[in-house]
Amino acid sequence: MIAAIVNYGIGNLFSVKKGLERVGFRAVITKDPSTIRTADLVVLPGVGSHKAAMINMERTRIVEVLREREDWTLGICLGMQLLYERSEEGELEGLGILPGNVIRLRVNAKVPHMGWNDIRTRGSHPITEGLDGKYFYFAHSYYKEPDQYTLAETEYEGAKIASIVCKGKICGTQFHPEKSYLNGRRFFKNLISLMKG
Numbered sequence: 126m127i128a129a130i131v132n133y134g135i136g137n138l139f140s141v142k143k144g145l146e147r148v149g150f151r152a153v154i155t156k157d158p159s160t161i162r163t164a165d166l167v168v169l170p171g172v173g174s175h176k177a178a179m180i181n182m183e184r185t186r187i188v189e190v191l192r193e194r195e196d197w198t199l200g201i202c203l204g205m206q207l208l209y210e211r212s213e214e215g216e217l218e219g220l221g222i223l224p225g226n227v228i229r230l231r232v233n234a235k236v237p238h239m240g241w242n243d244i245r246t247r248g249s250h251p252i253t254e255g256l257d258g259k260y261f262y263f264a265h266s267y268y269k270e271p272d273q274y275t276l277a278e279t280e281y282e283g284a285k286i287a288s289i290v291c292k293g294k295i296c297g298t299q300f301h302p303e304k305s306y307l308n309g310r311r312f313f314k315n316l317i318s319l320m321k322g
Contacts, residue, residue: 126320128152129164131191131204133181135173141201144303148313158190166320167194171202171301172264175227176215178207191220197294197320198222202265205290205297214267222295223274227267234282237266244277244288244300251319252296252312253277253289259308261288261300268299 128150130141138154145152145168152168153160161167169178169191182188191198200208209219212227219227230236246257253276263279269287271278277289279299288299289312296316302309 126150126165126317127163128166128168129161130154130168130170131161131182131187132156133169133173133178133185133187135177135181135203138170140303141168141170144309144313147310148317150313150317156185156187158186161187162190162194164196166197166199166316167191169198169200169204169207171204173203174215175203175206175212175219175267176217178203179215179217179219188220192222195294198296199316200297201303202263202299202301205299206265206267206269208295208297209269212267223290223292223297225269225272227269229267230265230281230284232282232284237264238268238281238286239264242279242281242300244279246277246289247271247275250276250291252291252315254315255311256289256308256315259311260305261298261302261308261312262304263288263300265299 246253275287279288
């Protein structure tokens, strides 16, 4: 299975590539719209600014491909936030593939939320199998509040964070699975098993 990691000029691309390859994907880092259109999985990596990512994807004509795509897509951290309609981080609209807005963390604690935190799953879903109560690595200042597409959530100093979301074949994680060792690998394995049906 081919995973196309979108290169929008920012983000930790090579650790995502290695994480996907460990579980059996053939991962490529690309800006090519045709590769992104035909890949089995498209990954929007994390780290960086919402505005810069949207500008770079508009420049390379990736935005329209992602908005039209109905196949498997995974957003990681910033990549998950890009899936929504808007973010408080920048004045540009997001991809609008998922409904809702991303907001800034406003807590009486250190921002960004950085380090290890656990997730609590909601109901049963193949992508969250074996992950309830497990710890993952987070690094973010913005987040999406839980909604009907939230499969797992995390609490940080009173803020409830959507940590895994899925709407059909469009999924996202606020944490970094590629930096979360065995638990991150389990998440990627769950994803590839789900894709294989």
